[in-house]
Structure formats: C-alpha cells, structure tokens
Amino acid sequence: MDAEHIEWLKRYLQDYENAFVLISHDIPFLNSVVNIIYHMENQELNRYVGDYDKFLEVYEVKKKQLEAAYNRQQKEREELADFVARNKARVATRNMAMSRQKKLDKMDIIELAAEKPKPEFNFKEARTPGKTIFETTDLVIGYDTPLSKPINVRMERGEKIAMFGANGIGKSTLLKSILGLTPALSGKTVLGDYLEIGYFEQESDNKSKNTCIEELWSEFPGFSQYEVRSALAKCGLTTKHIESLFRVLSGGEQAKVRLCKIINRATNVLFLDEPTNHLDVDAKEELKRALKAYKGSILLICHEPDFYEDFITRSIDCREWSLRV
Known part of the structure; x- marks a missing residue:
C-alpha cells in the first residue's frame, strides 16, 4: 500500500469500534492501531x-x-x-x-x-562509476497512453534517492524505462559509464520451477553447492527454505532469495523497487543497515519513510510529473 492508503487505513482502524485481526511488519503502523x-x-x-x-x-x-x-x-x-x-x-x-x-x-x-536465523545483507561493491549515473531528457513513460509529463532528472554518483507517490502513477515504469527494460514513449535516457547495476523488481516470478538452490545456481554457475547454501543461509533462509521450490516460499522468503542474487554480484548502483514489501522486521532492519553502509548509489521506490529517511540524500515526489494524480 502507498503512504496515502496506509494513512487512510490507519484512521479507519483507529475509529473502528469492533475487533479486528491484523498481520503486518510495519511497526509505526502497528503502534498506531493495535x-x-x-x-x-x-x-x-x-x-x-x-x-x-x-x-x-x-x-x-x-x-x-x-x-x-x-x-x-x-x-x-x-x-x-x-x-x-x-x-x-x-x-x-x-x-x-x-x-x-x-x-x-x-x-x-x-x-x-x-x-531463528537472522539475515546478513552485505553488498559487494564494484569499481567507482562515472560522475553521472543517468540523465533523462524530456522522457515520457507509459504503454498505450502516456503516464507522465516530460521528465528531466539526473542522478550523480554517491546519491541515494527515494522515489515516492501513490500506487499506479508510474514509479516502477520510470525505473524500468531508465534501465531500458520498458521502452519510453518519447525522450531519452543516457546511462553513465562503468555502471554495475543491481535491480530488485517489485514482484518475483512465481512461475519458476527451480528450487532456491537452482535459482541462485542459475545466476552463479561457478559456485559450489556449499557456496550456494552458505549464501542463502546468510540471507536468513533455513535448510527447509533452501531445498524448497522457489514458488512455494512466502513473499518475504522469495525477497531474501532475490536479494541474495544482488548481494553476491559486485555493484555500484542499486535500483530497488519496493524491496521492503514482504520483509519481516529483522530483515527490514538489516536491509536498512546494509543500504546505509553501501558506498554506491541507490534509487529506491518505497512507501515507508521510517525505512529510508536515515540514509537518503534526497527524495523525488513522483506526483510532480505523473498524469495519474
């Protein structure tokens, strides 16, 4: 849920006179309603x-x-x-x-x-990139119809930027357009030199028939089985999780596997699309610590200011350019 809907739900539950049962890893939200x-x-x-x-x-x-x-x-x-x-x-x-x-x-x-095993997220860091990470010029994003006005944004080395705004206004599409995964309708994006990008997509591929071991091995075929198991265990996964099919894991466990893929590859810029969505309290705290310690650049989409406000250098309000507001 985006920040506006979280606030709406908080007020609704605070005024709700009957009993309710709530499952959540959002601590400020829990403290306000239970x-x-x-x-x-x-x-x-x-x-x-x-x-x-x-x-x-x-x-x-x-x-x-x-x-x-x-x-x-x-x-x-x-x-x-x-x-x-x-x-x-x-x-x-x-x-x-x-x-x-x-x-x-x-x-x-x-x-x-x-x-229970606690995760350790320690990102490997690649060589220093060029001064500019990316720059967009009159970039219009969308699919059949535009989602945005022309966007002009520049990210420089060392910046840690949080993008926020309501669901459905085009944050994920912008991120994918910058990476070249989704074609822009017009305008252009220029990526900087010597970038080693780690990308965390908002949703995982639940059609995968791989076990967690196979999922990581497909990314790192040179790893021994011990190295694969050790890498997954460091991300807070038990032997039962590691040997299970990826698609039967919970959202939080799948997120740990996907983070494991990024952590074990040297990067100098991270594009993270709502990485905290399914993480438990311990994993969220550890990810926050790791991102704070990361020396590379970060472009983060997140609806939880309590998670990112300690380490970002600036934020981008996506309502300023979205046509969906």
Whole structure:
C-alpha cells in the first residue's frame, strides 16, 4: 500500500469500534492501531497487552529471565549429576546419591527457544562509476497512453534517492524505462559509464520451477553447492527454505532469495523497487543497515519513510510529473 492508503487505513482502524485481526511488519503502523499483540514463535502463540513497542519490551525481559533460569538450572543439574557420579558406588553415600538422582529425574527441564536465523545483507561493491549515473531528457513513460509529463532528472554518483507517490502513477515504469527494460514513449535516457547495476523488481516470478538452490545456481554457475547454501543461509533462509521450490516460499522468503542474487554480484548502483514489501522486521532492519553502509548509489521506490529517511540524500515526489494524480 502507498503512504496515502496506509494513512487512510490507519484512521479507519483507529475509529473502528469492533475487533479486528491484523498481520503486518510495519511497526509505526502497528503502534498506531493495535492494543494486543499475539506472537508466534516455535509453534507457540503468546499474548501481550499493548502496542508493538510494549510487546518488544516485555518480550526481551521474559527472554532474559528465561535465559537466567536456564543457566541456573543447567548449573544445578551439572552439580547433581556430578554428586551422583561420585557417590553412587559408596555404601555410605549411596542413599544421598539416589535422592539427588530422583531430583534430577523429576526436574522440569527448561528449554530455550531455537533462535531463528537472522539475515546478513552485505553488498559487494564494484569499481567507482562515472560522475553521472543517468540523465533523462524530456522522457515520457507509459504503454498505450502516456503516464507522465516530460521528465528531466539526473542522478550523480554517491546519491541515494527515494522515489515516492501513490500506487499506479508510474514509479516502477520510470525505473524500468531508465534501465531500458520498458521502452519510453518519447525522450531519452543516457546511462553513465562503468555502471554495475543491481535491480530488485517489485514482484518475483512465481512461475519458476527451480528450487532456491537452482535459482541462485542459475545466476552463479561457478559456485559450489556449499557456496550456494552458505549464501542463502546468510540471507536468513533455513535448510527447509533452501531445498524448497522457489514458488512455494512466502513473499518475504522469495525477497531474501532475490536479494541474495544482488548481494553476491559486485555493484555500484542499486535500483530497488519496493524491496521492503514482504520483509519481516529483522530483515527490514538489516536491509536498512546494509543500504546505509553501501558506498554506491541507490534509487529506491518505497512507501515507508521510517525505512529510508536515515540514509537518503534526497527524495523525488513522483506526483510532480505523473498524469495519474
């Protein structure tokens, strides 16, 4: 959803008098409309009263308390097991050893939840490109009919630009026209020198019959199976995900595979079309960190100012040139 529709939905839910269930990875949005959080972890559903920030605060406290209790129990179990091992053979201490063994046997074992893999997005960087990344001259985009007025925009090396505006006004079409993937109706785009482009398309190809391994191998045939698996695992995918068909994965898991393809190729400019759409909270935070650290140029389409406002150098309001406003 674009920013205007998110704002509309936020106001609607704030005024809504009945109950509703919401699934979202948009934290500011969640904080503005919910008062109960249900958290699913390791096939267990837990209820927390409050917004997302309150849930996170209570969850972290409970996690630390559980870890402390686990460590205490592990120490106690080691001491009991050691006493039993040293004293069970001696007649004088056999009864004490048996008593401690019974205590061990009756103890309710504390188990820590298995940590889900967290992604690491580290973009490889290519040689420095020319000063100009691209420049459009009177570019009119569209298909059968124009979507825009003539667009004149220039991007220089080192810039990190966010493009925003309502859905359907031509942001993705502009990006594709700049890259030469969609012919412009008129005008021209000149790309700079020595560009190594990483392109994240808004939607993935769900018709692919490849597994995740095959999907990455097709991009990097020189990789060993270990290198392919390792690259996918670093992006937060489990063995089950890695061995599954690409098309059966969730939107967020597919996005991680597609990001993996970009990350493992040296680039100096990234064209990213709504990369956060399906990412979970951890993946979104890691992508934000990686883009902030990236030394190349970025042209980003995104409806979440909270995601990009810390690292962009400027923004482009696409309503200024769109004919769909």
